[in-house]
Each structure stands twice: as structure tokens, then as C-alpha cells.
Amino acid sequence: MEHFISINQLSSDKIMQLLDSASSFQKNSPTFSKQIFAANLFFEPSTRTKMSFIVAQKKLGLEILDFQADFSSLLKGESLYDTVKTFESIGADVAVIRHEADDWITELSTGINIPIINAGAGKAEHPTQCMLDLLTLYQEFGSFENVKVVIVGDIIHSRVAKSNALALQRLGAKVYLSAAPGYEDNSLDFPYVTIDEAVKLCDALMLLRIQHERHDTQYKTMDYLENYGLTKQRENAMRNHAIILHPAPINRGVEIEDELVECSRSRIFKQMSNGVYVRMAILNHVLKEWGISK
Structure with missing residues (x-):
């Protein structure tokens, strides 16, 4: 694995290996003995992903090179390639x-000589989020085989939906999608169900926010919760063991009723905690594969 770009590049065995590593890091965190520099290049806003990468890097003993796009040479016309090449040249490992951009990795496909980890590519993929979602589900059910997962929300604009649906299917889960009209993604070959069907059949309900920043026109959310979101009434119809997931940020009162965000079914903040250890496992893996650490 040269770079960690797509969940699709990983075999099922490799996914499980990384999940096992993440679980072990929750109990015992390794620390690299040599000085290693990590560059966090976030060209889009981020709270959970960026901060959990920073915590993961600190737990591993890495030195962090921060980057702020609004104060960088991007404003002078510098390309993504030249930005990454600059960090490589000054010592980033x-x-x-x-x-x-959905396909930014193509600009970096040649000429970059350090490992790259995809922390989110437009509407295309979010493989580290997928891995932490998989860890949360695995901790809950002990297996993916025949676990019914319904991904609900703005499917067409969601990189999370794309990464998760395909990975879960490969691992043996039964994947369904649910979306308001116009939010479907017909490139994903999974059955669609209504939200009322979803809550009754699911073992895990994975909610997504409406990604207004990716819409050409603003979607009115006044009646979204009632028609397409998780209300208390719908939560009451869920199976006793079923859980609620959300990659966040959460729009309370839009895709999920406020009081359900931290209800007994919710694993939303557990997902965030798991993100630190999954990202530790991924960093550890790519650095070892490149021979940067032992």
C-alpha cells in the first residue's frame, strides 16, 4: 500500500488487520523513537478529522507541521502538487x-516521495472515516456478516456514503440507502428504502447531514426531519439492539432529533473516539511500509 487513498485498495484481511491494530492502540499506544514529521494539509474546514489526526500523531510521538490554506502560497497561485512537494522538501515524512476536489490524488500520482493519507476527497471518498465507522460496528456486533446497515441522507454529495457502502458490502454486511428525492446516487448499486422502512429493518442507522456547501442551490430543511430524518417516534420503532451512527458534524433538529444525539442507542461520540486510534493505526502502517519507522 503505497499511499492510503481509497478503502477500495484494501483487501478484507488488510481492513481487519488495521481494525485489530486500532483496538490494540486503545490499550497500549506505541511511540516512535526517531523524529518523524507529519504535515496536515487541510484545504477544507475540519474539526473531527483534523483534530483526531493531531491527537493520533501526538500519541505516536510525531512532530506536527501545521498548514493554514488561507495564509499559504495558494493565495499566490501555488498548485497542490507544489505545496505538497514543498513540505516533502523541508522534511515532512x-x-x-x-x-x-474529487480527484486531487491524480495531481500527486507521480513525483511525490512521501506517503499520502486521504483525509477527505470532495464527494468521492473518506477512507479514514470509513475505517472508524467499521471499527465502531465491529465493536458492537463482533462481525459484519449479515449486519443490516442503512445509510440515510444526502447520499449523492457524501464521500462517507461511498466509502462505507462499498467496504461494508465487501465485508459481508447488508447495505441499504435512504434519501430524500434528488439526494440519491444511482452510481451506488444498493437498494433504497424509505426512512420508515429503514428504522424497522436496520441493525445500524448511519445518518448523514445535508451538505449545503456542495449544493448548487440551497435546500430548505424546514420539513426535512419530519419527512426524512430520525425522529423520536421513528427511533421507538427501531429494533432493541439497533444503534445510531453519524460521521458529524450534526445538524440537530434536521437529520436527527436533538435528544437522540446522545441517547442510549447513539454511538456518535464513540465514533469520534475511535477515530483517533484508527488514524494511529493507519499512520503506523504507512510509515512502516515506507521504512520510515520500524
Whole structure:
């Protein structure tokens, strides 16, 4: 694995290996003995992903090279390639990148000589989020085989939906999608159900926010919760063991009723905690593969 770019590049065995590593890091965190520099290049806003990468890097003993796009040479016309090449040249050993383009990795496909970790690519993929979601589900059910997961919300604009649906299917889960009209993604070959069907059949309900920043026109959310979101009434119809997931940020009162965000079914903040250890496992793996650490 040269770079960590797509969940699709990983075999099922490799996914499980990384999940096992993340679980072990929750109990015992390794620390690199040599000085290693990590560059966090976030070209889009981020709270959970960026901060959990920073915590993961600090737990591993890495030195962090921060980057602020609004105060960088991007404003002078510098390309993504030249920005990454600059960090490589001044001593970065690994680059963690989030960018609004779906295919930014193609610009870096040649000429970059440090490992790259995809921290979010436009509407295309979010593989580290997928890994932490998988860890949360695995902790809950002990297996993916025949676990019914319904991904609900703005499917067409969601990189999370794309990464998760395909990975879960490969691992043996039963994946369904649910979306308001116009939010479907017909490139994903999974059955669609209504939100009322979803809550009754799911083992895990994965909610997504409406990604207004990716819409050409502003979607009115006044009746969204009632028609397409998780209300208390719908939560009452869920199976006793079923859980609620959300990659966040959460729009309370839009895709989920406020009081359900931290209810007994919710694993939303557990997902965030798991993100630190999954990202530790990924950093550890790519740095070892490149021979940067032992």
C-alpha cells in the first residue's frame, strides 16, 4: 500500500488487520523513537478529522507541521502538487490531505516521495472515516456478516456514503440507502428504502447531514426531519439492539432529533473516539511500509 487513498485498495484481511491494530492502540499506544514529521494539509474546514489526526500523531510521538490554506502560497497561485512537494522538501515524512476536489490524488500520482493519507476527497471518498465507522460496528456486533446497515441522507454529495457502502458490502454486511428525492446516487448499486422502512429493518442507522456547501442551490430543511430524518417516534420503532451512527458534524433538529444525539442507542461520540486510534493505526502502517519507522 503505497499511499492510503481509497478503502477500495484494501483487501478484507488488510481492513481487519488495521481494525485489530486500532483496538490494540486503545490499550497500549506505541511511540516512535526517531523524529518523524507529519504535515496536515487541510484545504477544507475540519474539526473531527483534523483534530483526531493531531491527537493520533501526538500519541505516536510525531512532530506536527501545521498548514493554514488561507495564509499559504495558494493565495499566490501555488498548485497542490507544489505545496505538497514543498513540505516533502523541508522534511515532512508523511502528508495528510483533505481537499475539495474529487480527484486531487491524480495531481500527486507521480513525483511525490512521501506517503499520502486521504483525509477527505470532495464527494468521492473518506477512507479514514470509513475505517472508524467499521471499527465502531465491529465493536458492537463482533462481525459484519449479515449486519443490516442503512445509510440515510444526502447520499449523492457524501464521500462517507461511498466509502462505507462499498467496504461494508465487501465485508459481508447488508447495505441499504435512504434519501430524500434528488439526494440519491444511482452510481451506488444498493437498494433504497424509505426512512420508515429503514428504522424497522436496520441493525445500524448511519445518518448523514445535508451538505449545503456542495449544493448548487440551497435546500430548505424546514420539513426535512419530519419527512426524512430520525425522529423520536421513528427511533421507538427501531429494533432493541439497533444503534445510531453519524460521521458529524450534526445538524440537530434536521437529520436527527436533538435528544437522540446522545441517547442510549447513539454511538456518535464513540465514533469520534475511535477515530483517533484508527488514524494511529493507519499512520503506523504507512510509515512502516515506507521504512520510515520500524
